[in-house]
Amino acid sequence: LKSLLGGILLVAGFAAAPFFTARNDMLNLGVQIFLAIALAQSWNLLGGYAGQINLGHAAFFGLGALVTRILWVGGIPLFVALGAGAVVATAFGVLIGGPAFRLRGAYFAIGTLALAEILRITVGNLMPEVSTIPTAALASYSLVPRYYLGLALATVSVAVVAIVIRSRVGLGIQAVREDEAAAEASGVGALRHKLLALALSTALVGLTGGAFAYYHVSYYPQHVFSPAWTFDAVLISFIGGVGSLHGPVLGALFYVILKEVLALRLVELHLLIFGVLFILVVLFLPGGLVEAWGRARRLIVRSS
Amino acid sequence: VILTQQLILGLLVGGLYGLAAAGLSLTFGVLRILNVSHGELLMLGGYGAFWLFTLWRVDPFLALLGIGPAMFFLGLLLYWALFQFVVRAHEELRIKNSLLIGFGLTLVLHTLAIHLWTADERAVTTAYAGAAIRVGTLAIPLVRLTSLVLAFAILIALQLFLAKARWGRAIRATAEDWEAAALMGIPVGKTYLLAFALGTALAGIAGGLVSVSYSISPSIGLEWTLKALIVVVLAGLGSLFGCFAGGILLGLAEATSVVFLGGPYREVIGLVLFLIILVVRPQGLFGGRG
Numbered sequence: 010l011k012s013l014l015g016g017i018l019l020v021a022g023f024a025a026a027p028f029f030t031a032r033n034d035m036l037n038l039g040v041q042i043f044l045a046i047a048l049a050q051s052w053n054l055l056g057g058y059a060g061q062i063n064l065g066h067a068a069f070f071g072l073g074a075l076v077t078r079i080l081w082v083g084g085i086p087l088f089v090a091l092g093a094g095a096v097v098a099t100a101f102g103v104l105i106g107g108p109a110f111r112l113r114g115a116y117f118a119i120g121t122l123a124l125a126e127i128l129r130i131t132v133g134n135l136m137p138e139v140s141t142i143p144t145a146a147l148a149s150y151s152l153v154p155r156y157y158l159g160l161a162l163a164t165v166s167v168a169v170v171a172i173v174i175r176s177r178v179g180l181g182i183q184a185v186r187e188d189e190a191a192a193e194a195s196g197v198g199a200l201r202h203k204l205l206a207l208a209l210s211t212a213l214v215g216l217t218g219g220a221f222a223y224y225h226v227s228y229y230p231q232h233v234f235s236p237a238w239t240f241d242a243v244l245i246s247f248i249g250g251v252g253s254l255h256g257p258v259l260g261a262l263f264y265v266i267l268k269e270v271l272a273l274r275l276v277e278l279h280l281l282i283f284g285v286l287f288i289l290v291v292l293f294l295p296g297g298l299v300e301a302w303g304r305a306r307r308l309i310v311r312s313s
Numbered sequence: 314v315i316l317t318q319q320l321i322l323g324l325l326v327g328g329l330y331g332l333a334a335a336g337l338s339l340t341f342g343v344l345r346i347l348n349v350s351h352g353e354l355l356m357l358g359g360y361g362a363f364w365l366f367t368l369w370r371v372d373p374f375l376a377l378l379g380i381g382p383a384m385f386f387l388g389l390l391l392y393w394a395l396f397q398f399v400v401r402a403h404e405e406l407r408i409k410n411s412l413l414i415g416f417g418l419t420l421v422l423h424t425l426a427i428h429l430w431t432a433d434e435r436a437v438t439t440a441y442a443g444a445a446i447r448v449g450t451l452a453i454p455l456v457r458l459t460s461l462v463l464a465f466a467i468l469i470a471l472q473l474f475l476a477k478a479r480w481g482r483a484i485r486a487t488a489e490d491w492e493a494a495a496l497m498g499i500p501v502g503k504t505y506l507l508a509f510a511l512g513t514a515l516a517g518i519a520g521g522l523v524s525v526s527y528s529i530s531p532s533i534g535l536e537w538t539l540k541a542l543i544v545v546v547l548a549g550l551g552s553l554f555g556c557f558a559g560g561i562l563l564g565l566a567e568a569t570s571v572v573f574l575g576g577p578y579r580e581v582i583g584l585v586l587f588l589i590i591l592v593v594r595p596q597g598l599f600g601g602r603g
Contacts, residue, residue, distance in 0.1 A: 119542055287413070
C-alpha cells in the first residue's frame with residue numbers, strides 16, 4: 010500500500026511537471042523516461058517474472074511502431090492506430106509463441122533474436138525510405154500530448170504488471186519460472202502461462218512502439234526494429250532489478266538520466282558504462298538497484 | 314555462370330563460418346556456456362591483423378601466429394575475470410548467465426572498438442589481394458582460397474589435439490560428463506579455462522582471416538555471432554567437422570539466395586534456416602545426441 014501511494018504521488022508529480030516548466034528538453038527527457046519504463050517493464054513481465062529471456066523484444070516494439078505510424082499518418086485517429094499496433098504486435102507474439110516456447114532457455118533467447126533480425130532486415134529492404142511526419146501535422150506538433158501519452162503508458166504498464174503478478178495467473182507465471190515440471194505437476198499449464206505472459210508483454214511493448222511512432226518526427230522504418238531496443242530493455246531491467254516491480258522504473262530513471270549526462274561529453278560512452286554495470290549486476294547483484302537499496306537500508310537500520 | 318560463381322564464393326566464405334563456429338561450439342559443448350560475444354572476439358582478432366598490417370606491414374597470414382596466442386591469452390583473462398563465476402552455477406542458470414555476461418561484454422567491446430578505432434569499415438589490402446585463379450569465366454580469389462584451406466587445416470589440427478593429446482582428451486571427457494571427469498582426476502577448472510581460451514583464439518584467427526578477404530568494423534560482432542550460432546545449430550554440438558560442413562552449407566545457401574532472391578535477403582536465409590532447424594530438429598543436422 011505504501012508503494013501504491015508512492016506511485017500515485019510520483020505519477021501526480023510527473024503529471025504536474027509541464028505546468029511548471031515548458032522547456033522542451035525537460036519534456037523530451039520525460040518522454041524518454043516514460044518510454045524506457047514501458048519498454049523495460051514489458052520485457053520484465055516475460056523476462057523477469059516468467060523467466061523467458063526474450064532477445065527479440067525489438068520485433069514487437071517495431072511492429073507496434075510500424076503499424077501505428079502508417080495508420081496515424083494515413084489519417085486514422087491516434088488511439089485506433091495505437092490499438093491496432095498493439096493488436097498486431099500481440100497477434101505476432103501469440104503466433105510465434107507456440108513454436109518458440111518449444112525452445113528452452115538459451116535457445117529461446119537466440120531464436121527470438123534471430124526472429125527480430127529477420128524482421129529488421131526484411132523491413133529495411135521493403136521500406137528503405139525515411140518515415141517523416143507530414144508537414145501539415147508537423148506544424149501542429151506539440152510535445153505536451155506526447156508527454157502525457159508517455160506518462161499514461163508508463164503508468165499503465167507498471168499497473169498491469171502489478172495487477173498481473175498478484176493475481177492467480179501471475180503466481181502461475183512465477184511458478185513456471187521457478188520450476189516448470191513442478192508447476193505442471195501442480196496443475197499449472199506451463200505453455201498457457203508463458204503464452205499469456207508473452208501476449209501481455211508484446212501488447213505493452215506494441216503500445217510503446219506506437220507511442221514512439223507518435224513522438225519521433227523522423228526515422229528509418231528499420232530503426233524501430235533495431236536490436237538496440239531489446240538491449241535497452243534488458244539493460245534497464247537488470248540494472249534496476251529484474252523480476253521486481255520497481256526495478257524497471259528505477260533502472261529507466263537511472264539509465265535515461267545518466268545517458269543524457271554522458272551524451273554531453275561523449276556519444277555512446279554510456280553503453281560502455283552500462284555494459285560494465287550490467288556484467289557486475291549479473292555476477293554479483295542479481296537483484297539490481299532494488300536489491301542494493303534494500304541491503305543499504307538494512308545496513309543502516311542495523312547500525313542505528 | 315552467375316550461380317556457379319556465387320556458389321564458389323559461398324564455399325569460400327563457408328570455411329570462415331565453420332572456423333568461427335568451431336570456437337563457439339567448443340565453449341558451448343565443453344563449458345555449457347553460450348558466449349554471445351564470440352563475434353566481438355572475432356572482431357578484435359580482425360583489428361589485430363588490420364593494425365599489424367597497417368602499422369608494421371606484417372603479412373596478415375603471418376600475423377595469425379601472433380593473433381592466435383594473443384587471443385588465447387585474452388581468453389584466459391576473460392575466463393578468469395568473468396566466466397569462472399558462471400560455470401559454478403547449475404546447468405540452466407549457467408547458460409542463462411553466460412548469455413547475459415556475453416551480452417554485457419558485447420556492448421563493452423563494441424563501444425570500446427568504436428572509441429578506439431572509429432566506426433569505419435576496414436580491410437587489409439595486401440599487394441596480392443587481387444590475385445585470382447581463373448577457370449574460363451569463373452574467378453577464384455586466391456586470398457579467400459588460402460583462408461579456406463587454412464581454416465580447414467586449423468580444424469584438422471584441433472581435431473588431432475582433441476583426439477590424441479592429454480589435455481585434448483581431458484576436454485572431451487569434460488564435455489561428455491564433467492562430474493565423471495572430475496572423479497577420474499581431471500582438473501575440470503583448468504580444462505574449462507583451456508577450452509575457453511582455445512575458443513577465443515579460434516575466434517581471433519577467424520577474425521584475422523575475415524579482415525583479409527572481407528572487411529571489419531566494430532559492428533560486425535552480432536552478425537558473426539549469429540552466423541556462428543546458425544552453423545552450430547546446423548551442425549549440432551560436439552562435431553568440429555560438422556561445423557566445417559555446416560559453415561559451407563550456410564555459405565552455399567546464402568549464395569543460392571543471392572542469385573534467386575537478391576543480395577539484400579542474404580542474411581535472412583541463414584536465420585530462417587536456423588529457426589526451422591531449431592524448432593524441427595534441435596540436435597542439428599549432423600549431431601547425434603539431443
